[in-house]
Amino acid sequence: MLQRNEVPNPVTFAYPGNKFGPEAFKVLSENGYRFARRGMQPEVAYGKRQMGPLYDPQVHHPLLIPTTADAYPVWDLGYFKSVVDRAEPGKFVVLQFHGVPDIAHPWVHSDPDKFKQFMQYLKEEEFTVIGLNQIESYLPDDYEPPEDPYIDFRFTGKMEIRSLTPEQLATRDQLEYWVDNMRRFHRFTWDEIAEATGYPSSKIERLSANFSEVIQKDRDRLTVLPYPGGRHPRIGFLEGMIDPMRGTKLSVFLPWDEFQYAILDLPEAIFCQNGLVFLGHTHVPTMWDYQLASIENRDWVISDDGTLRNSWTLPNGIEISALVTPLRDSVDMELTVKNDSDEDMEFINGQVCIMLKGAEEFDELTNENKTLTDSVAAARSEGGNRWILTQWDQLRRTWGNPRCPCLHFDPILDPCKAGETVTVKGRIWFHEGDNPPIGLKD
Template identity: 45%
Template sequence: MKISRRTFLAASAARLTAETAASKLVVLTFDDAVKSHLRFVAPLLQKLGFGATFFVSHRWMPDTEHFMTWQDIAAIHAMGFEIGNHTWTHDNFASPRNAARLAGELALIEYELSKAGVPKPVSFAWPGNAFGPEALEILEKCGYRFARRGISPELPYGTLNAGPAYDPSRHDKMLIPTTGDAYPGWTFELFQKVIGETRPGRIVILQFHGVPDEAHPWVHTPPEMFQRYMEYLSRQGFRVLAMRDLKDLGRTVLDDSFRLKRYPEPKEGKLDLPAEMAANREHASFWLGNMERHGYTIEEQRRFFGQPIQADHVTVPEGALLPYPGGRHPRAGFLEGAVDPMRGTKLSFFLPSGGYVVIDLPEAVFSNLGLIFLAHTHIPTIWNDQNVVIENVDWRRESEGSLHSHWQLPNGIELGATAKYAGGGVDMTLWLKNGTGQQLTGLRTQICAMLKEAKGYSAATNDNKRFGKMSAAVGRAEGGQWIITRWERCGRAWGNPRCPCIHADPILPDCAPGETVEVKGRLWTAANLNQLE
């Protein structure tokens, strides 16, 4: 029997109301991966038979005395509790600049949880209870099903009062309000007032931090008070749930006005834009023309500028070598291995037969210190371990057509590259200067030639590729043409069929303090493939 959409929605609403009316529902959430969550909170909740969600962030994890390790978090998961994502750096993602790296921060948490045997989260808590439309869009694209905000904007931050209860018919499931945000000043009477917000169709959402919270005393909850709160819920017959248990209740509410709201609003009303978007606007003529040369649609251009664009009288740059405009992912597949790619390492070599190759110069640099540079987000770098953000730096374009990059890393290491079109190909140099006080060794690099937009070369296979000791090549499907890349001091020539791409990855010489080392390479096309070096 066919059921109309109206009948289906009515039945769903009836079921929702029946379920929320039948029980007094409370959702318990805990933020920041505080050590007391494992030592005190989880055992107590397990004893009471309560559900809960523990939202974890890497931000304070280097302090292992007060915050959990990934193994600690896995232990809470093994006790049956939900682990949610609270981002890597716990930054303000109401800012568009920070929101531009949200997908990567989610992915880093997911990566570490996976290593510890914890499944990918479905629930998210907005760090600092700050939210904005750009981050909301990314969160939904990344597959998250529920997200909790604070008691604001309805009540001022830090208010010792009951906030709004969650009404699934009014509140979007990605902006679930906090009803009670616990502070040291909470009293048992205030807790009872917060819990009293449970009604048919309304769910109380509780937000705690450490119990106790020695590192952040402003959000501390005394253990004896917390135990009293929880025992009250048990005696009064409340159903105490995790965020994931809202799966049959939470839904998208497009007319929730907070979906388009930013909290908190930026100071003086000025938005902090993502680095690439700000550069697009500052040098609009070049980037619009460059996007047009790369075949970007008007809608893509508008999205990557973040505003309506004026495309009149745009000069489309010529030449075989240009900076890659970004915004559009340069890979066709294995996107989870390159989240939030930065365009400042990527250049486009336009092929005589049509399309272009995107060269990532460099994609990654490893050393005896660890992974010191990565042109996207995938696995943690030494900077991620320190919660330091490396932002995009665009190529410097010279009048004769060459491109130059320069990256200054926080520990004094500098690295960069040059690229110039010559003789039907691209001559490239990768260099590194050691500004630290110790010898740098094991300087393995990855330099990726991505074939997504290279017409005739983009098949997701390695059958069309050949590899030598210093070179890698890919053949055109129609035959008669090869793309070849060669680097001196090549440590590995290989290809990834999922991207698809080819590599001839060089190893930089060991580098003493104060010294600079470099390697040279080339990418070109040829009608015939002689024996690869």
């Protein structure tokens, strides 16, 4: 293909995920590659803000060029200067940037404004910046690659690759429940169930052959179930919700159709004076991404009375919890922040999303079917006679994203001193009839 389009054969390479081994080295050597860059590992442990070696052509084979510094969100101009100022005659500082910004991989995100500062410093100090394919001009004419000790070394990455995600493992632990949830209520295909369980579709269908219906409906309250994952909860703007955390998401089934549901994301996000402290998926970096810390999924705990609870403890001791209580015609919600950190919290803003992909009468990609006021956020069905409504005690803002589509009545919480707890309450309810619900009439 390259030859047919008169594209020169590549001569440089970057090891994917910074993993390398003798087999890859051999393939590159036999196919005419001249230079290849690996990571800082194994000299430096992954995730540490610590410098790797300079590239020394007398020590390192050109197909195993080490990274001197791998950009992390915590980098600032001072640290960048300390890296590039290490350059020596005959030795190279090798920089590795992943994305500016890197939304999909926030743990290696580089802030665009900081990146501009870095590049400006290189320009002002008159550094010579080259690509791998330009290294050869800086080597002696009689250069011979050294016997690099890592030629026969295999580096497999920062950790062993897990064949199953934590959510898939949790699904397998309660397989009969989750298959009933997915198949009978959410009407997943076997391929979607395979995605959620990690089993091939033929195997999970066979395993489920003798499963029973373990989820019991209660006629005295609306059906609210944990959203199982395996199917993305949005129609569009998927790049804004990568790796959705299922532990923040619940399906609220509509009172007029047992197979239609809206997906509640509680909380989708929490902000305070320090920035974004919690996010129920991957998109923009949280403050923990900058510290190379992660928040793992926790599945909802369901009580005998139908209430659903979940909580997450953040690295600084703050606990975020959600409580959802299904009633006959509505759903009560509570969002709580318990501040066990050493710092008072201010400007605590919640983001609570109601996604409409599973509600066919409400899933048009528009905001024209929504009413967004200071007292309520509502979505109207295509026929105009059904409504999904939501509100919280304290309003931050109401809005909708037509690309998802979704509906928001985002709450604001009171300031929370260290050692204290604050809670805000909300609800979701429904209306059916030719007349608009109270509060939406002209």
